[in-house]
Amino acid sequence: MANITKISPLAPAHFPQLPVIAGVRFATAAAGVKYQGRTDVMLAVLDSGTTVAGTFTRSATRSAPVLDCQAKIGGASDGPAAILVNSGNSNAFTGHYGQTSVATLTQSVSDITGVSTDRVFTSSTGVIGEPLPHDRIIAQLEDLNGALSTESVEAAAHAIMTTDTFAKGASAQVEINGKTVSIAGIAKGSGMIAPDMATMLVYIFTDAKVDQTSLQQSVSGLTDTTFNCITVDSDTSTSDTLLVCATGASGADASGNAAFTQALNEVMLDLAQQVVRDGEGATKFVEIRVTGAASDADAKVHGLAIANSPLVKTAIAGEDANWGRVVMAIGKSGAAADRDLLSISFGDILVAEKGWVSPSYSEDEAAVYMKAQDLVIAVDLGLGAGSSTVWTCDLTHGYIEINADYRS
Amino acid sequence: MANITKISPLAPAHFPQLPVIAGVRFATAAAGVKYQGRTDVMLAVLDSGTTVAGTFTRSATRSAPVLDCQAKIGGASDGPAAILVNSGNSNAFTGHYGQTSVATLTQSVSDITGVSTDRVFTSSTGVIGEPLPHDRIIAQLEDLNGALSTESVEAAAHAIMTTDTFAKGASAQVEINGKTVSIAGIAKGSGMIAPDMATMLVYIFTDAKVDQTSLQQSVSGLTDTTFNCITVDSDTSTSDTLLVCATGASGADASGNAAFTQALNEVMLDLAQQVVRDGEGATKFVEIRVTGAASDADAKVHGLAIANSPLVKTAIAGEDANWGRVVMAIGKSGAAADRDLLSISFGDILVAEKGWVSPSYSEDEAAVYMKAQDLVIAVDLGLGAGSSTVWTCDLTHGYIEINADYRS
Structure with a gap:
């Protein structure tokens, strides 16, 4: 019997101290999507004006949540935004039922948080081909919305894990026009339980103000030399998702700023390397x-x-x-x-x-x-x-x- | 300690009975290139007029013997031909020394057998990056030449093995214009000893008369749907070599003959599948x-x-x-x-x-x-x-x- 809960020998000694990012609040819950006795849902709500950029798996069989996120990236950035993530079920290869689940979830999040549905992004990771029991998640949304806190990023990192052996976080700070800008990110990957697939989910938050076009440009460019340069086993997930959210709460405009891009690169590379360090069975x-x-x-x-x-x-x-x-x-x-x-x-x-x-x-x-x-x-x-x-x-x-x- | 000599559970019950191919004679020897107490050199000598077609690895770092074979394929088919194969050392990534080894070996075979050097084909399989001790092979050439026999194809299949767990052979017969044409082939692949690499070597002989252009066309086409459709681990050898030799001794002209092509396809597919059945660690x-x-x-x-x-x-x-x-x-x-x-x-x-x-x-x-x-x-x-x-x-x-x- 494999002991897949043993922590990777390549794991960092502890979860890093991440800076609080003004403009984003987190909450987690145990919805029992698949796992028992642990958190498996994360909700993040982002203040009005937050820009969101993303990169996604290029798989031809990508999941319903990925398709939904891709359609929403690049839209208006006026109102607040939200990210809902569950572990335990990837809602991948679930036919039209999968799209219905995503639509139901985003509508429910919108109803409870007041975020417009076209600004609600969802991700799912875990077993493939089984219908997502989205009612279990919806049953937690009121409590999640009531518990939102700027402090809960580490809890969020835990809630998105599948069979990861450690939670992954990274951060950077940079001065822009005399103001301190912070970046904090979390990631999951790449544990596995049959018949699951390894998936990589990454969420990065910054209080910098960055226009969406500029943020997307940076994220797409940096993905090529960070997340697209790691491999555990050459197998590409149907669910890989990276979202980067800039709340602007620091008041520092980092659009096109080289120091910001460099800091973002550091966080992305750190998280990417942590995913490799949690590669299945890895010892080197x-x-x-x-x-x-x-x-x-x-x-x-x-x-x-x-x-x-x-x-x-x-x-x-x-x-x-x-x-x-x-x-x-x-x-x-x-x-x-x-x-x-x-x-x-x-x-x-x-x-x-x-x-x-x-x-x-x-x-x-x-x-x-x-x-x-x-x-x-x-x-x-x-x-x-x-x-x-x-x-x-x-x-x-x-x-x-x-x-x-x-x-x- | 790995027991890599255990026979694959997917191995055939026994080596098949191969037909004698008129026009080709085999001999084997234990030259001690690397292995002790087993044969590791095979010499095949083919009668005048034998046409030789081949396909080879497309690796950019292919071995000296492969480069030499590629240069010779398609040349004149008048005189006799010879194939010399050793196991235990692949003569790959051995710089200019590797080319010297091939030139020395082909000259020695030519001197002893009377075959022109541009009709002497060599292959080497085994450890990479070590100079081929070609003197040990040359020391056996007189004896090999003296021992040539049409009956020794099974011995040849054994001599070319590295850590294969079984010797691989296949054959087919077909009637062409009232004459029986036979095809017999042997292959090795894909065992491994660090720092060896899996390599696939395949030699197929027929007493059909086939002009070289037609033979090459058939072999190239059939390779795409046989040997190029198998994979054990996605890693491509620097030494993969397939040679098909038509002696013409049956007197039946099979150039462009569909039944012959079909029979050749059967032999190639059978050998290709045997290589997969000896895939490292394979149980399915x-x-x-x-x-x-x-x-x-x-x-x-x-x-x-x-x-x-x-x-x-x-x-x-x-x-x-x-x-x-x-x-x-x-x-x-x-x-x-x-x-x-x-x-x-x-x-x-x-x-x-x-x-x-x-x-x-x-x-x-x-x-x-x-x-x-x-x-x-x-x-x-x-x-x-x-x-x-x-x-x-x-x-x-x-x-x-x-x-x-x-x-x-």
């Missing part, structure tokens, strides 16, 4: 740095080919500096590579160069390096100026236990 | 049939996305009819899909249709079906006439043991 956190590629896009293709290779990932699990498998992954990726220009390092150890093992390479030295929990694999293609960094974890018996052995 | 053989796709190419993209999904493969290992993961894989594949037109069956059991679970679906019935060793997952996209079938195996603790735990 691996950064793959690709440089010298023909283009940035090529570099990312190579990076993800390495990060998704079962042979590379099992070698890392076995603490084996198996650079041959890295060569293999580069070769199969489909992006440009020249065997004789390639160099590969594990940490500071130059392993391979000019189409062969480096004369300076010591396997004993590499074996010591591979025992570390956090590893860096650096690949230089020797072709151009393209670069990309991606993050992954190893592939262990724990992954098989969680995904094959769990259902008895 | 899975056929994935995709129909109703927008195009054949789209169908294959969907099929391989399902076949390569770690979540689908672990669910199969756990005997879990987890159709939600199949939906997920289709959604992420990038090829066209419409959630509401999709239907999915496991064997004869209709699991999902019209964007949701089928009303007739019984999970108990599916659970019984999933206990079978050979499984069929059928997906209909409901979009067009495109179809493709691919084959894979499950992902088990055995895979992790072989690839992570082996190196202590």
Whole structure:
């Protein structure tokens, strides 16, 4: 029997202290959607004028809540907004019933909070293909609305977990025109219970004032180098959702501000890396740095080919500096590579160069390096100026236990 | 300690009885390239006029022997030909030394057998990045040449194994213009010892007379629906090689003959499926049939996305009819899909249709079906006439043991 509640060895020591974001209040409840004895619903209500940007899974079979969010992003930002999230049921592949559930939930939230339905965003994560028992959630909405508090972000991080082994939060602060702007975010991913699917949900809040177009531009751009650069097992969820909400309560206008974008990038990257650190069965956190590629896009293709290779990932699990498998992954990726220009390092150890093992390479030295929990694999293609960094974890018996052995 | 010599539960009961192919003779030897106490070199010599067609890995980091074979395929077919294969060392990512090894080996084979160097094809499979000790192979060439026999094809199948758990052979016979034409083939794949890589080597021989252009055309076309439709772990070798040799000794001209092409297809498909049945850690053989796709190419993209999904493969290992993961894989594949037109069956059991679970679906019935060793997952996209079938195996603790735990 798999013990999937054991906390990841790569987890941070504790949940970080997140700054209060003026303009957003949270509440959580135990609705019993699927799990018993724990919170499984989060409601966030955002003050009038909050802009909301988002990025979503590109899956062709994406869930009803994702489709609904996508339709609403970019609309008017005048009134208040709300986000309702449940864990335990993803409302994915539930046919027309799924759309009805979303419509019923958003109407109920609107009725109770006074937020217009076109500003109510919902997410669901958990089992797939089962009708969402939305009545259980609706039964909690009055209490949720009464309990809203600016302090409850950590509780919110817990309520959105499925089989995550730890709650994920990150924050940053930056000065803009003499005012302090705060950013706080929470994320879930990527635990699993058969027949669930790993999903990633991310909610980031800031008291900066950012116009929606500018916020969406930043979020879309930063997603490409943060959440779209992580992989646990190459399998893409039907529910992945990232929402970034700018309440404007700080009074500082951060539209197009470089320092704000940098701070937002830090929070997104931190949360993305925490998702990898909670990868199923993970015992190693691996950064793959690709440089010298023909283009940035090529570099990312190579990076993800390495990060998704079962042979590379099992070698890392076995603490084996198996650079041959890295060569293999580069070769199969489909992006440009020249065997004789390639160099590969594990940490500071130059392993391979000019189409062969480096004369300076010591396997004993590499074996010591591979025992570390956090590893860096650096690949230089020797072709151009393209670069990309991606993050992954190893592939262990724990992954098989969680995904094959769990259902008895 | 992983026991990687245990025979796959999916192995055939015994090596098949292969017909003798007039015009080709085999010999094997124990050269001690890496393994001790077993044969590791195979020499095949083919009579004058034999045409040779081949397909090879598309890896950008392919091995020196592969590059050499590719340069020679399609040349003149007048004189005799030879194939030299060693296991234990893949001569991949060995820089310029690798090319020197190939040149030295082909020259030595030429000197001893009288075959012109541009008709000597070599393959190497095994450890990557280590110089091939080609002198050990050359030391065996006189004996090999003296021992050549038309009967030794099964011995050849054994000599090319690395950590395969069984030797792979297949054959077919067909009447052409009143003459019996025979086809016999052998293959290896896909065992592994760190830091080895899985490689697939396939050699098929026929006494049909087929001009090289026609043979190459058949082989290239059939590869797309046989060897290019199997996957164990999505990782592509630097050494994959398929050579098909037509000696013409039967006197029957099979150039462009449909029955011959069909027979060749049977042999290729049989060998391809045997490679999957020896997939690392495999306990289930899975056929994935995709129909109703927008195009054949789209169908294959969907099929391989399902076949390569770690979540689908672990669910199969756990005997879990987890159709939600199949939906997920289709959604992420990038090829066209419409959630509401999709239907999915496991064997004869209709699991999902019209964007949701089928009303007739019984999970108990599916659970019984999933206990079978050979499984069929059928997906209909409901979009067009495109179809493709691919084959894979499950992902088990055995895979992790072989690839992570082996190196202590």
